[in-house]
Amino acid sequence: MSAVVDERLRRLRTELDDHSRIAEHLGLDLERPLRSLNDGYPENAVALVGKLTEKLLKELWRHHNIEGDPSTKALNDLVKRCRPHIRSSTVMDALEDIRRLRNRSAHDGYDISDEDGLLAVRRLVDVLVWFTNTGSAALLGGEPDMAPEVARRCEFLAGLYVTLGYRQAKRFVLSPDTVYQLFCRESGMRLEYVELMLSQDADDLSTVLASSGGELLRTRLPKLTRFVVLEDDNSTASSSALHQMLGQDLRIVPYNGFVDTLVNFDAHLAAVASTAVPADPRAAISAAVLSTDPRTGESRMTEFEDAAELLTRLARGSANVLVTGRPGSGKSTLLRSLAVNPETRRFRFYFDLGLKPKDEPFSEYAERLLAPSMASDRSRAYDLFLYLIRSGTALCVLDAMDEGVPESSPSGFLHLFTDLAAVLSAESAVVMSSRVSFLADSPQVRQLLDSGAGRSEQLVEQMYANGVDPARVPHFHLVRLAEPDATPLEKRLTAELELPPGRPFADILGTHITRTVTARGPVDIERRLPAAFGQAFLADRTVFSLLDLHRELGSDAFTDGRLEFDACVLFPLLRLAGPDRVAFVHTAYQELLAARYLAEPGNRDRAAETAGGAFLTEQVRAFLAGVPSAPATDDCVLPAGTYLVGPAERLLLRRVPHSVRFDRHAVTVARYRRFLEALNTDGTSPWDHPEQPANVTHKPWTDRLRKPDYYTDPRHDSYPAVCVSWWSAYAFAAFEGKRLPTSMEWEAAARGTDGRLFPWGDEPDNALVNCADAWVGRPVVTYQAWYRDFAEDAIRKAWVTPVDERPGNRSPFGMVDMVGNCWEWTSTSLGDPGEAVICGGSYDNPMRAVQASSKGIYRKRGGSNVVGFRCVEDITGTEETVA
Numbered sequence: 001m002s003a004v005v006d007e008r009l010r011r012l013r014t015e016l017d018d019h020s021r022i023a024e025h026l027g028l029d030l031e032r033p034l035r036s037l038n039d040g041y042p043e044n045a046v047a048l049v050g051k052l053t054e055k056l057l058k059e060l061w062r063h064h065n066i067e068g069d070p071s072t073k074a075l076n077d078l079v080k081r082c083r084p085h086i087r088s089s090t091v092m093d094a095l096e097d098i099r100r101l102r103n104r105s106a107h108d109g110y111d112i113s114d115e116d117g118l119l120a121v122r123r124l125v126d127v128l129v130w131f132t133n134t135g136s137a138a139l140l141g142g143e144p145d146m147a148p149e150v151a152r153r154c155e156f157l158a159g160l161y162v163t164l165g166y167r168q169a170k171r172f173v174l175s176p177d178t179v180y181q182l183f184c185r186e187s188g189m190r191l192e193y194v195e196l197m198l199s200q201d202a203d204d205l206s207t208v209l210a211s212s213g214g215e216l217l218r219t220r221l222p223k224l225t226r227f228v229v230l231e232d233d234n235s236t237a238s239s240s241a242l243h244q245m246l247g248q249d250l251r252i253v254p255y256n257g258f259v260d261t262l263v264n265f266d267a268h269l270a271a272v273a274s275t276a277v278p279a280d281p282r283a284a285i286s287a288a289v290l291s292t293d294p295r296t297g298e299s300r301m302t303e304f305e306d307a308a309e310l311l312t313r314l315a316r317g318s319a320n321v322l323v324t325g326r327p328g329s330g331k332s333t334l335l336r337s338l339a340v341n342p343e344t345r346r347f348r349f350y351f352d353l354g355l356k357p358k359d360e361p362f363s364e365y366a367e368r369l370l371a372p373s374m375a376s377d378r379s380r381a382y383d384l385f386l387y388l389i390r391s392g393t394a395l396c397v398l399d400a401m402d403e404g405v406p407e408s409s410p411s412g413f414l415h416l417f418t419d420l421a422a423v424l425s426a427e428s429a430v431v432m433s434s435r436v437s438f439l440a441d442s443p444q445v446r447q448l449l450d451s452g453a454g455r456s457e458q459l460v461e462q463m464y465a466n467g468v469d470p471a472r473v474p475h476f477h478l479v480r481l482a483e484p485d486a487t488p489l490e491k492r493l494t495a496e497l498e499l500p501p502g503r504p505f506a507d508i509l510g511t512h513i514t515r516t517v518t519a520r521g522p523v524d525i526e527r528r529l530p531a532a533f534g535q536a537f538l539a540d541r542t543v544f545s546l547l548d549l550h551r552e553l554g555s556d557a558f559t560d561g562r563l564e565f566d567a568c569v570l571f572p573l574l575r576l577a578g579p580d581r582v583a584f585v586h587t588a589y590q591e592l593l594a595a596r597y598l599a600e601p602g603n604r605d606r607a608a609e610t611a612g613g614a615f616l617t618e619q620v621r622a623f624l625a626g627v628p629s630a631p632a633t634d635d636c637v638l639p640a641g642t643y644l645v646g647p648a649e650r651l652l653l654r655r656v657p658h659s660v661r662f663d664r665h666a667v668t669v670a671r672y673r674r675f676l677e678a679l680n681t682d683g684t685s686p687w688d689h690p691e692q693p694a695n696v697t698h699k700p701w702t703d704r705l706r707k708p709d710y711y712t713d714p715r716h717d718s719y720p721a722v723c724v725s726w727w728s729a730y731a732f733a734a735f736e737g738k739r740l741p742t743s744m745e746w747e748a749a750a751r752g753t754d755g756r757l758f759p760w761g762d763e764p765d766n767a768l769v770n771c772a773d774a775w776v777g778r779p780v781v782t783y784q785a786w787y788r789d790f791a792e793d794a795i796r797k798a799w800v801t802p803v804d805e806r807p808g809n810r811s812p813f814g815m816v817d818m819v820g821n822c823w824e825w826t827s828t829s830l831g832d833p834g835e836a837v838i839c840g841g842s843y844d845n846p847m848r849a850v851q852a853s854s855k856g857i858y859r860k861r862g863g864s865n866v867v868g869f870r871c872v873e874d875i876t877g878t879e880e881t882v883a
Contacts, residue, residue: 005037005114005118008118009034009037009038009118012034012118012121012122012125013031013034015125015129016030016031016034016121016125016128018128018129018132019125019128019129019132021132021140021141022056022128022131022132022139022140025139025140025141026055026056026059026139028052028055028056030052030124032048033045033046033048033049033052033117033120033121033124034121036048036117037114037117037118037121042112042113042114042116042117042118043105043112043117045117045120045121046101046102046104046105046112046116046117046120047102047105047106049098049101049102049120049121049123049124050075050098050099050101050102050105050120052124053075053078053095053098053102053124053127054074054075054078056127056131056139057070057075057078057079057082057095058070058071058073058078059138059139060082060085060086060138060139061073061078061081061082063137063138063139064082064085064138066081066082066085068081075098075099075102076099076103079095079096079099084427085138086390087159087387087390087391088130088159088162088163088387088390089383089386089387089390089422090126090130090163091126091127091130094123094124094126094127095123095127097119097120097123098120098123098124098127101116101119101120102120104116129162129167130159130162132168133158133162133166133167133168134154134155134158134159134162134168135151135154135155135158135168135171135181136155137151137155145173145175145176146173146176146179147176147177147200149200150176150177150178150179150198150199150200153198153200153229153255154171154179154181154198156391157181157196157198157229157258158181158183159387159391160259160262160384160387161183161194163380163383163384163387164185164262164377164380164383164384165185165377165380166183166184166185166192166194167183167184167185168181168182168183169182169183169184169193170182174208175204175207175208177199177200177201177204177205178197178198178199178200178201178204178205178208179197179198179199180195180196180197180198181195181196181198182194182195182196183195183196192225193225194225194226194227195225195226195227196227196229197226197227197228197229198229198255199228199229199230199231200231201231202230202231205228205230226250226251227250227251227252227253227258227261228250228251228252228253229253229254229255229258230252230253230254230255231254231255256346259346259347259388261375262374262375262376262377262384263370263373263374263375263381263384264373264374264375265347265348265373267372267373268349268350268369268370268373269339269340269348269350272336272339272340272350273336273340284305284306284307284308285306285307285308285329285330285334285481285482285488286304286305286306286307286481286482287304287306287307287310287323287479287480287481287482288304288479288480288482289304289310289314289477289478289479289480290477290478290479290480307323307330307334307479307481308334308337308338310479311323311334311335311338311431311479312338312341312343312344314429314431314477314479315338315344315345315395315429315431316344316345316429317429318392318427318428318429319429319430319431319477320424320429320430320431320432320476320477321429321430321431321432321476321477321478321479322401322432322433322434322476322477322478322479323335323431323432323433323434323479323481324433324434324435324436324478324479324480324481325433325435325480325481325482325483325487326435326483326487326619327435327487327489327505327586327587327588327591327619328487328488328489328490328505328586328588329481329483329487329488329489330481330487330488330489331399331433331435331481332399332400332433333488334433334481335350335397335399335431335433336350336397336399338395338397338431339395339397344395345393345394345395345428345429346393346394347388347393347394347395348394348395348397349366349370349385349394349395349396349397350397350399351365351366351369351396351397351398351399352399352400353398353399353400353401353403353404354399354400354403354404354542354583354587355542355543355577355578355583356404358404358405358406358540359406361419362419362420362423363382363419363422364382366381366382366385367379367381367382367385370382370384370385386422386423386426388428389422389423389426389428389430390426390427390428391427391428392426392427392428393428394426394428394429395428395429395430395431396423396426396428396429396430396431397430397431397432398420398423398430398431398432398433399432399433400433400434400587401413401416401432401433401434401436402434402435402436402617403542403587404416407613407615407650412649412650413649435617435618435619436617436618436648436649485502486501486502487505489586489588490505490508493508493509493512494508496512497511497512497515499511504626505588505623506592506595506623506626506627509588509589509592510592512573512589513526513529513573513589513592514526516569516570516572516573517569517570520559520569520570520571520572521556521557521559521569522556522569525553525554525556525557525569528552528553528554529553529593529596530593530594530596530597530603531597532552532553532593533552533584533590533593533594534590534593534594534595534596534597534598535594535597535603535606535607536590537590537591537593537594537615537620538594538597538598538607538610538614538615538616539610539614539615540615542583542584542587542590543577543578543581543582543583544581544582544583545580545581545582546563546564546565546568546580546581546582547563547580549568549570549582550563553569557569557570565580565582568582572585573585573589587617587619588619591617591619591620591623592623594616594620594623595620595621595623595624595626595627596623596627598620598624598644598653599624599627599629601641601642601753604641604642604643604644604653605641605642605655607642607653608642608653608654608655613652613653614652614653616644616651616652616653617651618648618649618651620651621644621648621651621755622762624644624754624755625754625755625756625757625761625762626754627754629752629753629754629812630753632752632812632813632814633812633813633814634813634814635661635813635814636661636662636663636664636813636814636815637659637660637661637662637813637875638656638659638660638661638662638745638748638749638813638872639656639659640655640656640657640658640659641655641656641753642654642655642656643655643656643744643747643748643751643753643755644751644754644755645744645747645748645751645755645853646747646853647851647853648853651755654744654748656744656745656748658874658875659874659875660741660745660872660873660874660875661872661873661875662741662749662813662815662870662871662872663738663815663870663871663872664814664815664816665720665803665804665815665816665817665870666720666721666803666817666821666822666824666868666869666870667720667721667729667732667868667869667870667871668717668718668719668720668721668803669710669711669716669717669718669719669720669721670717670718671721672700672711672721672724672732673711673717675698675731675732675735676698676699676711678735679698679699682697683696683697683698683699684696684697684698685698685731685735687730687731687732687734687735688727688730688731689727689730689731691833692727692730692731693727693861696725696727696728696861698724698725698727698728698731698732700721700722700723700724700863701723701863702723704723704863704864704865705722705723705865706799706865707799710722710723718802718803718804719800719801719802719803720800720803720821720822720868721868721869722800722822722863722864722865722866722867722868723863723864723865723867724825724863724867724868724869725860725861725862725863726740726825726836726858726860726861726862727860727861729825729869730827732869732871733869733871736871737873738871738872738873739827739871739872739873739874740825740826740827740869740871740872741826741827741870741871741872742826742827742828743826743827743828743837743839743855744828745826745872746818746824746826746839746840747839747852747853747855749811749813749815749818750811750815750818750819750839750840750852751811751852751853752811752812752813753812754812756812756852757851757852757853758809758819758851758852759809759810759811759812759815759818759819759852760808760809760810764847765808766847767806767808768806768808768809769806769809769819769820769821769847769850770800770801770805770806770817770820770821770842770843771820771841771842771843771844771845771846771847771849771850772786772790772794772798772843772844772845772846772847773846773847774820775790775794775795775797775798775843776789776790776794779846779847780846780847786846790844790846795844798843798844799843799865800821800822800842800843800865800866800868801821801843803816803817803821804816804817805817806820806821811852815870818839818840818852819840819841819850819851819852819854820840820841820842820843820845820850821842821843821868822840822842822843822866822867822868823838823839823840823841823842823856823858823864823866823867823868824838824839824840824867824868824869824870825838825858825867825868825869826838826839830857832857834859834860834861835857835858835859835860836857836858836860837855837856837857838855838856838857838858838867839854839855839856840852840854841854842866842867843866844866
């Protein structure tokens with residue numbers, strides 16, 4: 001063994017000696033791993049560290065009365081179940097390293113080096129340091145002469161200083177209600193000390209100090225590092241007497257206010273308090289909470305009258321809450337009011353993720369925002385924040401989650417939750433807001449965040465691959481703000497601008513922009529805004545320097561040429577986002593400008609070329625859908641051009657290079673019957689795909705058809721051709737001199753140039769679509785509701801209908817019945833060449849699953865009662881562009 005390893009072993013042996021009390025109390029032989037390392041058996045050292053760690057965690061299990069018998073539990077289970085009772089992120093990281101090394105050493109084929117063994121012992125020391133320095137009764141044994149509440153407070157305060165890099169130098173239990181603690185740490189070439197006298201009873205403290213003459217605090221340690229920590233209600237009355245006894249060089253603080261000596265919460269929340277307008281009780285916002293039963297996994301929707309009361313109640317517990325609502329619905333106002341309300345929690349934090357740079361980890365962002373509020377130790381601001389979160393006494397508000405994701409998609413939210421894992425897995429309350437209801441709308445994310453729901457192995461593997469431990473992801477409540485005729489923002493602006501009620505949101509914002517610019521600067525500045533700020537939003541830029549504004553808008557955008565915030569003509573529309581940096585007071589303003597920018601076809605082409613893809617939100621799409629566009633056509637031609645496609649959480653701009661003409665309707669039984677008459681005797685045809693597998697016939701799967709005479713009875717002639725495989729759909733299209741559309745062509749044709757949700761517009765309408773909601777007669781929100789209301793009685797009646805029965809289900813280009821009734825095959829395959837994308841939804845899907853963006857995957861050999869198709873033909877010799 002090298003001299004370097006010998007020296008590290010010696011140091012580890014010395015450090016382990018500091019934890020003899022834990023070793024004696026639990027009967028641990030801390031020397032054994034070191035002896036194994038010294039003898040050249042690092043794998044044994046790792047195994048022994050694992051066993052020692054198991055003993056520590058089993059004792060912790062018993063101390064906290066965790067349900068179950070720890071004696072039969074392995075290390076993985078022990079770490080998982082004890083996690084809520086360990087406040088230190090350092091200890092949790094150490095346990096994860098020990099678990100990883102122990103698991104690795106238990107598998108054949110892995111070589112355990114001396115370095116691995118040293119690391120295992122080093123991480124064991126980190127675990128022991130925490131419990132020794134905090135004086136935790138969990139592993140050190142009880143102290144019968146100390147009141148339980150005093151012991152708990154001592155452990156909390158000690159953990160606070162250990163988090164800041166101190167170690168406990170002395171600890172004296174002076175009486176059941178009074179304890180003395182001394183902490184020190186190295187700072188350069190000197191030592192820093194902090195003394196605490198903690199007492200639950202001021203009279204008891206005075207008696208103890210009088211008996212010793214106050215000798216404990218008569219030291220030459222630096223002043224202003226001495227604290228007397230008392231109960232909240234008697235600290236003031238006792239101050240004078242204690243100062244007379246001990247001198248003036250100490251600070252007397254209440255226990256609940258002690259953390260305020262380390263971090264100034266009022267300073268951290270100052271900007272929030274200035275913008276947190278208390279909700280008008282006469283205009284209370286109603287909300288509904290969607291939660292999952294941890295036993296059954298069933299989602300339940302509970303109605304509440306007041307969102308503020310609901311959030312306050314949830315925030316006082318150990319809850320993780322996502323608040324969703326459309327722009328201007330009052331999410332930020334609710335969250336800000338919650339953060340500044342001292343009755344909510346002892347410690348409160350607020351972070352606006354809309355102002356966080358996408359490439360900045362949350363830990364760095366939080367530390368940057370908290371550092372100015374720290375009395376000292378600014379570099380440990382995030383560690384202190386995590387400690388308070390894990391203490392179960394904090395509220396963390398994360399506003400604008402949908403603006404903080406690297407990309408608006410399930411994988412983007414998964415990435416963000418990976419970054420926030422340490423915060424979200426805590427025992428405190430974490431309340432978030434988002435306009436994207438990703439908990440309800442993405443089954444993957446919903447399953448990820450519902451700890452009570454079962455998870456597939458594939459999802460678990462994906463979570464581990466992204467750095468998320470499934471055991472650390474807590475349960476969430478989804479709070480949906482009601483959608484009244486007008487949101488609080490719309491009502492406020494309507495009143496301020498003296499507009500008639502009922503105006504569209506885009507008109508209200510547009511009027512505010514126009515009047516602001518007209519009142520403060522040149523009128524033509526408004527024409528420059530879409531190119532300046534709309535294009536920036538699509539590039540994911542929401543924060544601008546004053547120099548940016550000057551460069552983009554010109555010098556006439558500032559009064560008297562002053563490059564100052566209040567001199568900008570857009571001043572009423574902006575807020576400060578840092579020194580000399582601004583953002584819009586509400587993201588919706590910039591989203592409206594982005595929609596105006598995209599309304600020009602040439603700008604859509606430019607935006608589609610944005611590196612990494614344009615940043616598009618559902619609100620940009622909704623605003624774009626309200627912008628006047630080219631008049632509808634009826635020739636079923638999808639012109640070449642750039643279109644907005646994708647689901648709400650992953651909107652994209654994609655180019656259709658050549659114009660194509662779609663079938664007006666899905667292929668009908670009558671049309672397909674003509675194809676059947678042209679087949680070979682074995683069911684194949686001259687138009688088969690060259691890769692078509694053997695033994696594939698184009699005859700419908702009559703044994704799967706719900707109506708066996710479907711293709712023979714003329715009364716079904718106008719119904720869609722279903723129970724047809726992809727290979728048959730391909731051959732039929734070739735038979736007619738056509739082809740299957742790509743999934744992008746199909747969606748662009750259904751949505752038009754404005755990216756609408758349904759072919760007819762943005763509003764769902766049961767009368768226009770054959771879907772589960774229409775058969776049930778009311779909205780089908782959750783899977784449980786679908787299973788209860790549709791899958792039993794309604795499904796026996798539900799069936800496809802004639803392709804021309806709903807002429808109102810019409811796209812801007814003239815295609816009919818593109819959503820609902822039956823899914824439609826496309827030529828697009830993703831990872832598996834044996835599968836293809838289907839579009840549009842069917843009669844057995846709820847309304848929210850039959851949007852123009854709805855897609856699925858189906859095996860090419862499959863034939864289903866809910867899958868049909870339509871064809872397209874390329875238009876040659878022309879290159880039409882979107883008008």
